[in-house]
Amino acid sequence: MVAVKPTISHVIFDFDGLLVDTxxxxxxxxxxxxxxxxxxxxxxxxxxxxxxxxxxxxxxxxxxxxxxxxxxxxxxxxxxxxxxxxxxEKCDSLPGAENLVRHLAKNGIPMAICTGSCSRSFFQKAENHRDWLDLIPIHVCIGDDDSIKRGKPHPDAFLETMRRFPIPPTNPSHVLVFEDAPNGVKAALEAGMRPDKVLFTLKEFAPEEFGLPPFD
The missing domain is CATH 1.10.150.240 (Putative phosphatase; domain 2)
Structure with missing residues (x-):
């Protein structure tokens, strides 16, 4: 009997090297x-x-x-x-990032960013991309967030991010985590979430494979 994977209800993004080319x-x-x-x-x-x-x-x-x-x-x-x-100041967005964020926002999927950066650094990097990054309302900056004692590959940051959703998921397994780094993938697994390791580009992502609305 094939195990049925839980439907994704929430999404967490890493930031550097995933959404913006930093x-x-x-x-x-x-x-x-x-x-x-x-x-x-x-x-x-x-x-x-x-x-x-x-x-x-x-x-x-x-x-x-x-x-x-x-x-x-x-x-x-x-x-x-x-x-x-x-x-x-010169960093570009990465292929597929803006389109995916806008798509998830349009379909009402709760999103958050969980980055190893400090908050000041994060907002410097995000400044030129606010028109679409502001669609992600939750930003957890591990670098100077006192509530997070251990960074990735420990699960602490992702679990704390999950708790900050206004309506948290019923189970960590309903959270899809986009990561481009081994430490991040390990942290997501340790948190009981479903990591999607992005090796090349977010343009390759197929939302329907995770129970999310397909692209138009």
Whole structure:
């Protein structure tokens, strides 16, 4: 007997590299920062940092490349975030993102964003895309949200996001989570939700496969 998957009633989006093309900015900024210390930033390091709280991720990186005794996470963060702020002004939306958000909003599907960013950074990145990102009313910024003690891959952030829906889902299994990072996928699974790992583009997403209204 084939198990019937529960119908999706709510959707949670990651943000960076999923809705808006910010990921290259993080790579370039970390490369520039580490070059000051004669170190290189790799894609493996980036993957292992994704989803963590901001200073936690930086502390991990400094330890990983062996410069934790030369610069503190707080010191590193100052110039790092200055670089990012300039880059974020030029970030484009990613293919399929706006169309999917507008489609879900039109069909009354409750949506939220759960990002590892701090709130100030999130709104910098979202500023040029407010016309459609404002259709997602709930924004959970792990980086400076005191109610979330552990970032991804722990489930805390997704469970807290679920609790903030005005009418929460009856069960975590009714929540579809869009993620592009391994830590995020693991966090969604740990939370009992259904992750959709976006490898390429949201344009490939078929809502009807999850019990959601199909595109027109």
């Amino acid at each position: 990921e290259p900015s993080y790579t370039l900024a970390n490369q520039a920062m580490l070059s000051r210390f004669g170190r290189e930033f790799t894609m493996d390091m980036k993957a292992r940092m994704m989803g963590r709280k901001n200073l936690e991720a930086i502390a991990w990186l400094l330890d990983e490349v062996g410069i934790a005794d030369r610069v503190t996470p707080e010191e590193y963060a100052v110039d790092y975030h200055k670089m990012l702020a300039k880059m974020f």
